[in-house]
Amino acid sequence: MPETNYKPVVEVTRGNVLESIHFGAIAVVDATGRMLAGYGDPYTVTFLRSSSKPFQALPLIEMGGMEYFGLSEAEVAIQCASHSGTDAHYEVVSAFQQKVGVGEEDLKCGTHPPMHEPTWKELIRRGEAPTPNRHNCSGKHTGMLAQIKMRSLPYENYLDVEHPVQKTILQTFAEMCDLDPQKVPLGMDGCSAPVFAAPLFNAALGYARLSDPHALPPKRAAACRVITQAMMTHPDMVAGPDRFDTVLMQAGQGKIFSKMGAEGYQGIGVLPDVLEEGSPGIGIALKISDGDLSGRAAPLVAVEVLRQLDVLDGGQIDLLKAFYTHPVLNWRKLEIGEIQPAFNLIYFG
Numbered sequence: 001m002p003e004t005n006y007k008p009v010v011e012v013t014r015g016n017v018l019e020s021i022h023f024g025a026i027a028v029v030d031a032t033g034r035m036l037a038g039y040g041d042p043y044t045v046t047f048l049r050s051s052s053k054p055f056q057a058l059p060l061i062e063m064g065g066m067e068y069f070g071l072s073e074a075e076v077a078i079q080c081a082s083h084s085g086t087d088a089h090y091e092v093v094s095a096f097q098q099k100v101g102v103g104e105e106d107l108k109c110g111t112h113p114p115m116h117e118p119t120w121k122e123l124i125r126r127g128e129a130p131t132p133n134r135h136n137c138s139g140k141h142t143g144m145l146a147q148i149k150m151r152s153l154p155y156e157n158y159l160d161v162e163h164p165v166q167k168t169i170l171q172t173f174a175e176m177c178d179l180d181p182q183k184v185p186l187g188m189d190g191c192s193a194p195v196f197a198a199p200l201f202n203a204a205l206g207y208a209r210l211s212d213p214h215a216l217p218p219k220r221a222a223a224c225r226v227i228t229q230a231m232m233t234h235p236d237m238v239a240g241p242d243r244f245d246t247v248l249m250q251a252g253q254g255k256i257f258s259k260m261g262a263e264g265y266q267g268i269g270v271l272p273d274v275l276e277e278g279s280p281g282i283g284i285a286l287k288i289s290d291g292d293l294s295g296r297a298a299p300l301v302a303v304e305v306l307r308q309l310d311v312l313d314g315g316q317i318d319l320l321k322a323f324y325t326h327p328v329l330n331w332r333k334l335e336i337g338e339i340q341p342a343f344n345l346i347y348f349g
Helices: 049-062 065-069 073-080 087-100 117-126 138-151 164-177 200-211 218-233 244-252 297-308 314-319
Strands: 007-014 017-030 035-039 045-047 186-188 194-199 256-261 265-270 282-288 326-329 335-341
Touching: 007 297, 007 326, 017 200, 017 297, 035 200, 049 065, 049 073, 049 138, 049 164, 049 194, 049 200, 049 218, 049 256, 049 265, 065 087, 065 138, 073 087, 073 138, 073 218, 087 138, 138 164, 164 194, 164 200, 194 200, 200 218, 200 265, 200 282, 218 244, 218 256, 244 256, 244 297, 244 314, 256 297, 265 297, 282 297, 297 335
Parallel strands: none
Antiparallel strands: 007 017, 007 335, 017 035, 017 282, 045 194, 186 194, 256 265, 265 282, 326 335
């Protein structure tokens, strides 16, 4: 990928010397399709990874799945989650499956240790191996199986790109992001589900439409509002203790929803009237070029984008200080440097 797609977004110093730089690209788009701001190449094409989960959950809700199965808001939110695998997450996914009439043995996401370290240590202490419902994508997979149940479809191959459920999800994603579904690059995610690549601009547009769906058909608009409200009401279901999506939505007080994706991706929606009275909802999509395996760059950039847009005030930024500009500490907890943003958004007329 051309180096010009990405520009410096985060600097890490040691003493007074610049030691490391993270590069990234950003797009900020409103629900009318207007590019408000960007940095680097806002048309960079990259995989959304788990940032696509709200779009993957949308068809089930639009079809009336919440009413059909009697789902709670928490069970809607966990479909959009990369959850930490806590007991609370496990219980919500299990209850969701009981309503649908499936079990965790039906999931094809695989297994991994819970992201929540205390939970993982407790499972070890009890001699329990992690099961599919501890997988961070188990809610998404359960949502796919729920759609299959509603439509009386086979579920043995539900992750195949040619399965009707996956075709419906792709079509919905493409419509939300103003893309031709035949031209959306596909890959396989870590949980074996299909995953989409899109220009940052189009992904940000999709998030803007999720946040402000007034121009969408009524059923879809209502489904968008159900999903975003569930995420903001139950941010603990979307991620988990001390994780960025959860803390950001808690700080956002019902005005911001957020979903990270692997390899340094972040999607954010800001509701209407937040930028100013009468302003449309906006979407933000950003990508850290090196994959941000440490997890230190994407959240910092996200907070800085929201600060530059005047979405967050000082008190809200204080709540997010663990993810924002802060000292670099060594093993003795001595301050040896700083990690800080290194960009200014470019605004478009």
